Amino acid sequence: MSDDLTALETWLSPLLTRLEPQERTRLAREAAREIRKNQTKRITVQKNPDGSAFEKRKPRDLRGKQGRIKKKMFMKLKMARYLKAQGNEQAVTVGFTGRVARIARVHQYGLKDRAGRGAPEVRYARRELLGLSENDLEIIRDAIIGT
Template identity: 50%
Template sequence: MDELQQLEDWLAPLLADMAPAARSRLARRIGTALRQHESKRIARQANPDGSPYVPRKVPLRARTGRIKRGVMFAKLRQARHLKVRANPNEVTVGFLGRVAHIARVHQEGRMDSVRPGGPRVRYEQRKLLGFSPHSRELIRDLLLDHFGDV
């Protein structure tokens, strides 16, 4: 039996005894911590396994206009785009709307247009969201802090 299963077996009766509002607060706290953790990881330009993102392609020739050289996904990782949804039974951290489409293209390495009406290219896979060993430890520590005196 792995560590996560043991934690789940220990938590199940404790969570069942909690009021729905208290479970929602706990879920929101966990979701907010995960969002901060994921945002920092995206800022480091790293996949959940610790490997670096594949860098942007270098332009074949110099072009007029702005060439993006900054950090990828700088705005995508902001709290206004990276949303937390919590209820008594679950918590989710993810993207919504147009931002979700952009994130999915990079998460799964899909084909998409560079700009509306522009050429379609296959984007490299860059995992924006995912569980790392550190995120599992973060969740475990938050739960142990909450239920530590039980």
């Protein structure tokens, strides 16, 4: 992944230096929106950037729980309210904001956290919510070439 980003950066830098700052900003915002859209789609289908499926939740006894049991993870987390895309002439940023950023970080890196106040600490499975796939890199390349 890091090698792909380095190769993309070396390929794009001469092309980006030829653009005016306003054009770079517009291009960065457009790329950020497209990357966010792809991240949202990938989170919806519960896939890591490499194409593997998210590790399933641990089974729980939900016999006493009233109402509907939600099966998919991160359905609210992927909303544009929480998953922000920003771009300026220097950088493109796609990431989580607010209180959900902590939840996303715990799942992204497979850290320990408490499910609720007073609950025991649990190590969560690693589920990469953010990451560039080959499809995302293609979108960036096409956006640059199209300008």
